[in-house]
Amino acid sequence: xxxxxxxxxxxxxxxxxxxxLFMIRxxxxxxxxxxxxxxxxxxxxxxxxxxxxxxxxxxxxxxxxVALHLITLAxxxxxxxxxxxxxxxxxxxxxxxxxVPQGLxxxxxxxxxxxxxxxxxWLVLGV
Amino acid sequence: xxxxxxxxxxxxxxxxxxxxxxxTYKVPFREDWVVLDAINHIKDEIDGTLSYxxxxxxxxxxxxxxxxxxxxxxxxxxxxxxxxxxxxxxxPLTGFPVERDLIFEMxxxxxxxxxxxxxxxxxEGEEKPLDEGEYLQSPAxxxxxxxxxxxxxxxxxxAACPVYAIxxxxxGPAAIALGQRYNMDSRDQGRDSRQELIxxxxxxxxxxFVGECSAVCxxxxxxxxxxxxxxxxxxxxxxxxVLIPWGxxx
Numbered sequence: 001x002x003x004x005x006x007x008x009x010x011x012x013x014x015x016x017x018x019x020x021l022f023m024i025r026x027x028x029x030x031x032x033x034x035x036x037x038x039x040x041x042x043x044x045x046x047x048x049x050x051x052x053x054x055x056x057x058x059x060x061x062x063x064x065x066v067a068l069h070l071i072t073l074a075x076x077x078x079x080x081x082x083x084x085x086x087x088x089x090x091x092x093x094x095x096x097x098x099x100v101p102q103g104l105x106x107x108x109x110x111x112x113x114x115x116x117x118x119x120x121x122w123l124v125l126g127v
Numbered sequence: 128x129x130x131x132x133x134x135x136x137x138x139x140x141x142x143x144x145x146x147x148x149x150x151t152y153k154v155p156f157r158e159d160w161v162v163l164d165a166i167n168h169i170k171d172e173i174d175g176t177l178s179y180x181x182x183x184x185x186x187x188x189x190x191x192x193x194x195x196x197x198x199x200x201x202x203x204x205x206x207x208x209x210x211x212x213x214x215x216x217x218x219p220l221t222g223f224p225v226e227r228d229l230i231f232e233m234x235x236x237x238x239x240x241x242x243x244x245x246x247x248x249x250x251e252g253e254e255k256p257l258d259e260g261e262y263l264q265s266p267a268x269x270x271x272x273x274x275x276x277x278x279x280x281x282x283x284x285x286a287a288c289p290v291y292a293i294x295x296x297x298x299g300p301a302a303i304a305l306g307q308r309y310n311m312d313s314r315d316q317g318r319d320s321r322q323e324l325i326x327x328x329x330x331x332x333x334x335x336f337v338g339e340c341s342a343v344c345x346x347x348x349x350x351x352x353x354x355x356x357x358x359x360x361x362x363x364x365x366x367x368x369v370l371i372p373w374g375x376x377x
Contacts, residue, residue, distance in 0.1 A: 002141040003224035003232055008292050015197055019289065022337045086336070089352035090359060097270045 021082075028079035031072045084109045130156040132211055134165055136177065137218040139225050147225065149216075150174075156211055163191050163202040166217070166229075179229035186345055189281030193229055194218040199286035199343045220286035222295065236282055239298050242324055243306040248317025262314040275308035275353050277346040284340035284350050290333055297333040298324065300340035300350030307353040310360075326361040334358075 013019040045056040059065065087109055088102035131153050139147040152173055154165040163181055170177050181191040184203045191202040196216050207215075223231035247262075255262065284300035291297045306325050310318045324330055334354045341351040 001226060002145075003226055004139050004141070004147055005224050006221065008289075012289055012292065018339050018342060019337070022335075022339075026335070086338070086355075089338075089341075089349065090355040092352065092356060094267065094270060097267045099270070
């Protein structure tokens with residue numbers, strides 16, 4: 001029998017909103033990885049002495065660097081929120097016959113995020 | 128004056144065309160009609176050559192899945208009033224080769240379903256004699272897998288999965304969810320024999336967690352969750368093998 005195989009265009013992900021959001025979620029991982037590399041470079045500059053570190057920090061204050069950091073922040077937030085929202089699918093807990101509410105599972109991650117953020121803010125701003 | 132609406136339907140008749148076309152039909156609009164009612168009306172009153180699958184008309188048999196405005200849905204559960212007065216575009220489920228009009232070839236799915244061994248497997252020598260009665264299970268044990276047992280094999284999840292559309296070697300959402308359903312069943316001992324396929328490259332690791340399989344599932348099976356949970360247990364297996372090789376399987 002002659003069956004017809006429908007081609008899948010490269011633009012398949014533009015067809016529906018959930019696919020576009022998925023592609024954005026995947027793309028955000030590039031920014032997460034990029035920022036990890038940036039942090040490694042920062043630590044490396046620290047080992048190069050006060051001058052090298054100071055020059056690097058000064059360069060970070062340029063408008064393009066600030067803009068890039070803001071864009072990265074937006075993508076990393078999107079990445080974090082979308083993955084936290086997916087955690088109840090992976091972490092399925094039961095109390096007897098009752099499933100632990102999905103909101104509680106995701107909420108625990110959000111609470112952890114807040115706690116860690118407060119500690120970091122206290123270390124950076126408070127000391 | 129009877130209100131009407133238009134249905135734009137995918138047509139493929141292999142004996143007369145090599146590339147599909149779309150044909151538009153005008154059907155009466157009725158509040159209580161679902162898309163399948165409108166298609167049945169076309170078949171009975173307008174064009175008897177239109178081919179499609181259907182059976183129960185109540186969301187149980189899983190036969191009437193179609194792409195309705197690009198979204199995989201059971202046509203018996205998609206009401207015309209949710210689209211009225213716009214035109215509705217109807218195509219066969221994506222990801223599958225089309226045989227004729229809205230009928231697609233499901234052999235690949237049937238093969239995968241068989242390969243996943245969706246039935247209770249007992250280890251050799253551990254099968255109870257019939258006179259010892261059934262394997263008992265508590266409500267809590269049932270709760271762990273019940274959701275995954277609600278699958279009606281409608282294949283909407285395959286049509287929603289871009290991974291399957293691009294690479295049909297992927298075992299796919301429903302088959303893996305059913306494998307997981309038996310893996311999580313307290314009466315089953317067949318996880319090891321399913322694991323080779325489930326943990327293979329064509330199995331869970333092909334999934335990129337788009338999540339649309341769960342979004343379109345008419346029975347709330349949540350195959351995306353089943354796949355991610357299988358990833359976690361396969362990862363735990365791997366760590367156990369590497370870190371405590373002497374501890375080997377149960």
